[in-house]
Amino acid sequence: MSVTWEEYLTVPEAKARFIECFQRCRGAFERHRENIRNLVETTSPGIVACLGAGVLNDIPYRTLAKSGAKVHLVDWLAGSSDVGISLSLIEMDDGEQPQCLYCDVSHDSPEEFCLNYRRSNGSADKVCDSFELSQCDPPTCNAFVKGDSPSVHYEDVTGxxxxxxxxxxxxxMRDARTWERAFSKATKLAGRIKPTGRLSIDDASVDLVTSSMLVSQFAHEPYNFFAxxxxxxxxxxxxxxxxxLLPAMEKLRSALFTHQVERHLDEIQRILSPGGKCYLSFELFSTIPQSHQWFMVEGVPKALxxxxxxxxxxxxxxxxxxxxxxxxxxxxxxxxxxVVMESKPIDK
Ligand SMILES: C[S@@+](CC[C@H](N)C(=O)[O-])C[C@H]1O[C@@H](n2cnc3c(N)ncnc32)[C@H](O)[C@@H]1O
Structure with missing residues (x-):
């Protein structure tokens, strides 16, 4: 039995893998966190949607939570953003004492964010009475149980x-007996799909959308699933x-990339509020492995x-x-x- 698409998107030993991804990749994404942090500070958005949020390596989650904005986190890997949230909550202060983002006394409604929140009797405490330190890297709270906020959606950002x-x-592909036939069938399918799905986020509701390091991924999936x-x-x-097979391969990859970018941008356009902003980042150039030579990443002109x-x-x-x-x-x-993008008036 072949692996289905749903099985393919289910990460084995997900929690451990997501933690490992957070530990390994966080440093590389600092620039994006800083850029988004700046945008939150300068634009004070009421509603933010982070598309392709994953484990939040490129999302300044603490800034978002402190800003009071309503936050939507979207990724298709089930559990990824829940792990990202739990890894973003606890920081050690200068005296090596834990402080929790949600338990902070200045927080209006911690119960909305953590179902296990129990107000502490010590007014200066930076963690609540349920707090149980887990000494991993970064530290977490074993008692944390996510509440209604933020809204996490395990959905497809290409509509x-x-x-x-x-x-x-x-x-x-059930009857395809050769690679040539498989490429031809998959390329036809790629052109036929007219998706009607949409993210469960309202039209024209989001003041700041982030699509950070996501578009570059459209060159890989679902092509790798096909291969x-x-x-x-x-x-x-x-x-x-x-x-x-190279020309057939290029044709399929290009069709999948283009359709996904277009549907993704359509979704951003749909959810962005009038006057809203979108932070978009994606790879332009990369070096050839073990070499100093740079090449342009596939699909860049089309995406732009x-x-x-x-x-x-x-x-x-x-x-x-x-x-x-x-x-x-x-x-x-x-x-x-x-880059930051802003809506153009839609042609009637
Ligand atoms: C390179 S990562 C960006 C870093 C990510 N924010 C993180 O911190 O883990 C791209 C993210 O986009 C997600 N993704 C890719 N294609 C997607 C799609 N069609 N729908 C939803 N999420 C998608 C991946 O699961 C991954 O988490």
Whole structure:
């Protein structure tokens, strides 16, 4: 039995993997946290939606929670943002005493954020009576049970496009006996999908949307799901065969990337309030592994074109020096564009 799309998106030993991802990647995303922090401070949004929030490595969650904004966190990996929240709550003060973001006495309604909150009798306490320290890195509270806020949505940020492709793929490919046929069927499917799904966030309601390091992911999924399922059924192609398949491969990857970017930007356009802002960041260039040579990341011109069709770019909203971020990846270096976008009036 082949792995279904839903099974594919279910991370094994999820909690441990998400914690490991937080510990490993947090440093690389500091620039995005700083940029979003600046935007929250300068624009005081009432409602914020972080798309592709994952474990919140690039989301300044403490700033968002303290700002009083209503926060939506969206990712399709179930459990990821819940783990990110629990890892963002506890900080040690200068005297190495724990302080909890939600238990802070200045917080209006801690019960809305933690169901286990029990007011402390010591007025200077920075943790509540339920607090139980877990000495992991970063420290967490064992007693934390998430309340109604923030709103966490385990949903597809491409308005259901990627999910529908993944769900229909196995059926579509059931008769494909060659790689050529599999590519052809998958590419036709990619062009046929007209998703009607949408995030469970109201139209024109969000003052600040973040789409941080998300668009770059559309080059990988659900293409990798297709490649893995096809290799399972037909065996991996030889290097010579793979070279011949290259044009078909490019065609499918490009179709999936373009449709996902467009549907994602449509969703941002739908939920953004009049006068709202969107922080968008994605990789422009990367180095070839073990080399100093840079190449342009797949899909960059298309992503910029699709963004420019729907939004105005605002290069004054974050400091000029922060608009391009360079960071170290596992295999080399990467250059990222960080830009703020604002709605254009929609043509009637
Ligand atoms: C490179 S990560 C960005 C860092 C992430 N905010 C973090 O801190 O873990 C991209 C995130 O987007 C999510 N993602 C990718 N495609 C998605 C989709 N179609 N719908 C929802 N989430 C998606 C991934 O699960 C991942 O968590």
């Amino acid at each position: 259901g496009y990627a999910n529908e492709f993944g769900q229909r793929l196995l059926h579509e 893995a399922r096809t290799a399972e059924r037909l065996g991996a192609p030889t290097p010579e065969h793979e070279a011949r 074109q699709a963004a420019g069709d729907r939004f105005h770019f605002n290069f004054d909203a974050i400091p000029e020096s922060e608009s391009i971020a360079q960071f170290q990846t596992r295999t080399g270096r990467s250059l990222t564009l960080c």
